[in-house]
C-alpha cells in the first residue's frame with residue numbers, strides 16, 4: 292500500500308519519554324475503509340501510537356502521514372481525524388441531537404445540512420428516536436453510540452477509538468462489537484481502535500497490529516495472526532496455546548521432525564512454520580498446538596495424566612501433564628457417546644497431522660498459556 296492509497300501511514304515512527312522508548316520504529320499503513328486494531332498488553336505502546344496519529348503526541352523521530360500528507364507537525368484539531376475515548380464526555384445539558392450537531396454547527400455548516408447529517412448519523416447508530424433525550428436518560432451502550440455519531444458526523448478520514456468498549460458490561464460489550472463493525476461498514480470510514488482484549492480485536496478487525504514492549508510484532512488478518520503467528524509472544528497472546536519446546540531432528544518433503552524436550556517426536560507439516568524458523572538439525576524450536584485441536588484417543592501419541600476436567604456447557608476443558616511434567620490443555624466438544632477424560636486418568640493426546648505449527652526459539656514457560664496465572668497476569 293503506498294501513501295496515496297493509505298489513509299494513515301507511519302514511517303519509522305519512534306516515541307521516547309526521556310530514555311524510555313515507548314514505541315520503536317513503527318512502519319505500517321492503514322487503508323481506506325479498513326477496521327484496524329492496535330492490540331497488546333498494558334504498556335506496550337498502543338495508546339501512544341494512536342495519540343501520535345491523532346496529534347496529541349509528537350513522534351521523537353519519523354513521520355505520520357494522513358491522506359498522503361505529512362502531518363507530523365500539524366496540531367490535533369487541524370487533522371481530519373476524530374477520537375472516541377473510553378469516557379464519552381457528552382455534554383450533559385444538551386440533547387442527543389444537539390450533542391451530535393455540536394461539531395458541524397461550530398464549523399458554521401448550514402442548519403439544513405446539519406439536520407440532514409445528524410439525522411443520518413443517528414439513524415446509522417439506531418438512535419433516531421432518542422434525539423430529544425439527554426445523555427443521563429440513556430444506557431451506557433446508547434451513550435457510546437452518541438459519542439460515535441458525534442465523532443462521525445464530521446466525516447473524518449479516520450475515526451480513532453481508544454478502548455471504546457471498556458466501560459461496558461461483558462454482554463453489552465459483545466453486542467457493541469458487532470454493532471461497531473456494522474456502523475463502520477455502513478459509513479465506510481477507516482476505524483483504528485486500541486484494545487488489550489484479543490477477542491474484541493479478532494471479532495471486529497480487518498487487520499490487527501499486535502504490539503509488545505513498543506514493537507509491532509506482527510500485522511495481519513485475525514485468521515493470519517491466530518493460525519500463523521510469527522513469534523512466541525503472538526502465539527501466546529492471541530488465544531491460548533500449548534507451547535512445546537523441542538529440537539529439529541530432520542526436515543524433508545514428508546515433514547519437519549522435532550524431538551520435544553522430554554522425548555516425544557512430533558512431525559510438523561512442511562510450510563507450517565513462522566518465516567524465521569531454522570530447519571537445520573539441532574535448531575531450537577517450539578511446536579504450537581491449540582487446545583481446540585487436541586483430542587484424546589487410545590491411538591494417541593503423547594501420554595497425559597489428567598489433573599482437571601471442567602464442564603463449560605458446549606465444551607469440556609481438560610488440563611493434564613505430559614510425562615516430562617509440562618502442563619497442557621485441551622478443549623473437547625460435548626458429544627453424545629463421547630466421554631471426556633476425568634482427573635486421575637492417564638490418557639493419550641493426539642491431533643490431526645496438519646495441525647502442528649512451528650516457531651523459532653523456546654518459550655519462557657513451556658506448556659499451556661491458559662493455565663499459568665502469573666504469566667497471564669503479566670500479559671494483561
Ligand code: ATP
Nearest residue numbers: 308311313331332333334335336337338339340487
Ligand atoms: P494501556 O493499555 O495500559 O494504556 P498502552 O499499550 O496503551 O497501555 P501506552 O499508554 O502507549 O501503553 O504507554 C506505553 C509506555 O509509555 C508505558 O510504559 C507508559 O508508562 C509510558 N508512557 C506513556 N506516556 C508517558 C508519558 N507522558 N511520560 C512517560 N512515560 C509515558
